[in-house]
Amino acid sequence: MEFLVVIAFFGYVFYLRNYADLRTSSEKEAASLGEGITLYNDGEIEKAYEYFNARIRQKPKSCIAYLYRGLCRKALGEPGEALQDIRTGLSYDDQVSALHVESGKIYLEQGRLDDALAAFNKAVSISEEQSAEPYHWRAMAFVQLGRETEAKQDMDHERTLRELLETAPTRSVAAKEAFFDKRLAINMLMIVLTGALLVYVIKDAESIHLPYLVAVFAAISIGFAEPYKGWLLAVMQSALMLAGYFLLTSPPGDQARQELENFSLYGSIVLTFAASFLGGFLKRALNMK
Structure with a gap:
């Protein structure tokens, strides 16, 4: 599972590096x-x-x-x-x-x-x-x-x-200058994939560490992809995580598992906002050099 997550993350970074920048x-x-x-x-x-x-x-x-x-x-x-x-x-x-x-x-x-x-x-x-x-x-x-x-x-x-x-x-x-542009639309599609990945990890992980790690990586990527509009992608990813978890998955059979998934879910949402802000800050800093 961890191997698949690493591949997914680096695939997303490769996409950001080579395809998210729509300049000629x-x-x-x-x-x-x-x-x-x-x-x-x-x-x-x-x-x-x-x-x-x-x-x-x-x-x-x-x-x-x-x-x-x-x-x-x-x-x-x-x-x-x-x-x-x-x-x-x-x-x-x-x-x-x-x-x-x-x-x-x-x-x-x-x-x-x-x-x-x-x-x-x-x-x-x-x-x-x-x-x-x-x-x-x-x-x-x-x-x-x-x-x-x-x-x-x-x-x-x-x-x-x-x-x-x-x-x-x-x-x-x-x-x-337009807020909703082609680049933002493409990144929104990518957020659907990362949101689905996070829900899957939350349901499958045996501890909170892996969901938090994936959430941080995905959110930093959000900031790099959209240093000024990353907050919208963070909101979208959080909403997709909540919707996917509560509407498309079954509740766990025991209380301990439920608490673990709750910690993973809500902690990942918090980390999504924090790390997307950090990613955007770093990208803006790099652009100023």
């Missing part, structure tokens, strides 16, 4: 490269270049690191090397709109108008109305190609989209 790989990369991105945005170009150069040596397939090293090279007056870095980034992930925008800007400066337009078209397609920048630069390409009608259409759309994005959050931001 490029979004995760950008988050991990925040120090270098800040250096670039603050104008510390040489320091930013050294930072991204070192990160590429550590992780040679980081498309975001190549994007920003390319931007640093462009700022340092090396457009050819910059374009090479951006192309390398695209070879690892061609679904990053900024890579297409930046390659198109370099093509535009080099007079390669058809290549620039193709890059901006791709950027518009990938951005999915979450950024007005691809429309701006595609309009610039249309102007240089003499396609004034299409340039005006893009300029008008850029203006409308900027106003929309300034007055309302983007879908990606809204998804992160």
